[in-house]
Amino acid sequence: MTTKGVNWGDIEGIVLDAVGTLIDPNPPVAVVYAQAAARQGLVVEVLEVKRRFHQFFRVDEIDEQLGPLATDEATEYRRWRRIVGNVLPDIPDPDRAFDELWSHFGTSSAWRAFDDVAPTIAAFRELGINFVIASNFDSRLRGVVEGLPALADCGDKLVISSEVGFRKPHQAFYQHACAQLGLPPERVLCVGDDPENDVNGPIRAGLNGLLIARDGRRSGDLTSFAELARTLAEFRPARSK
């Protein structure tokens, strides 16, 4: 594990990214989009959908109507409409496709939690380390988290950009996460799968940050939560029970 200068003895709180870090769409996003297209008789290649999704997800991160990285529920809704329209430009009924996809990804059965999530959360609790789940997803994340057994009791730990008013990597987002933890930024460690949103942005805001690389193809500071829990335990003996 690479530790990027984290002072482990100082860490009192953890900010966990959601998508790609704790949960993943299952089946994958591109498959779900291709299935929505197929229901309207449109055949699209899953690989092409995947390429377009990554392209338009990134370029659409800033909504000019509210200013850079400012957001709310309506902004996220418009953003996803644009993304779906850009990913499936030839779909006969774009409203139907959008409604189906919006509803699908707001359902917990469309997602799975990674296997190490439940034991890691149990380890945080045993170590007396507080955590929040901090995400650029919109308020649909609340229903998703409630319906996943590994995260069902984390409803009070959500920090969601559309509710905060700013998306990662805006500093106000991380400040809000620290406030929810009741900790100064230097006592907080962000862990996530996006180098900008989960590592560089937090570090600029005075927090610590580590990159998790789930798929093993990219390099990260850690590849699973097990080593994170082990390292935290090493520097922070479990509270007496």
Ligand SMILES: [Mg+2]
């Ligand atoms: Mg992520």
